[in-house]
Amino acid sequence: MDTTQRTDQQRSADRRRRELLEAADRVVLRDGPHASMNAIAAEAGITKPILYRHFGDKGGLYAALAKRHTDALLDSLRAALDAPADRRERVEATLDTYLTAIELRPQVYRFLMHPAEGSQPGDQGFDVGKHSAPLLRRMGEELAQVIEDRLDLGPGGQQLARVWGHGIVGMMHAAGDWWLGERPCSRAELVRSLADLLWGRLAAAGDRVGGPGF
Secondary structure (H helix, E strand, C coil): CCHHHHHHHHHHHHHHHHHHHHHHHHHHHHHHHHCCHHHHHHHHCCCHHHHHHHHCCHHHHHHHHHHHHHHHHHHHHHHHHCCCCCHHHHHHHHHHHHHHHHHHCHHHHHHHHCHHHHCECCECCCCHHHHHHHHHHHHHHHHHHHHHHHEECCCCHHHHHHHHHHHHHHHHHHHHHHHHHHCCCCHHHHHHHHHHHHHHHHHHCEECCCCCCC
């Protein structure tokens, strides 16, 4: 097989994978944590063994969907952090971006973070603990890198940036999960309260010399 044939086959496989992920997205938007491999295969017009062939297993499909949505969320968070505003406004905008994302697509959020809720007889639920923890860890590492690049935290700054990055992501996730389930206040009120909690040390830290600023 020559290089051209291999490239064409890879393009075809990539296109088919995207189509299957789009079918999975439609099912997740409809069914949330109750989405099943059977329903996704039916939506895609294929059998479940063919779906497994593309993603390996249920965990492989979950990981692909998680990456797809996490990539989009991280792009939005970076845009909020880069917006032309003062630091407090960017902090609030970043928190609001995350909360808006889970509010607008609650079924996707519940699928990614609570898929065990949807387990069906004969169609074992996705293993939330196995797959959502790396998703949150990735977000924590991404935010830690932003903090390290933009703030002068002094000696031990790299470690402190990682503490802050993972701590902020954990706070956003826990508070957002609680808020999405109970709706005890408006999104704007929650954003202000979380920003108040973070603001003390974030306000005091100086920008890193030569960095893009925070």
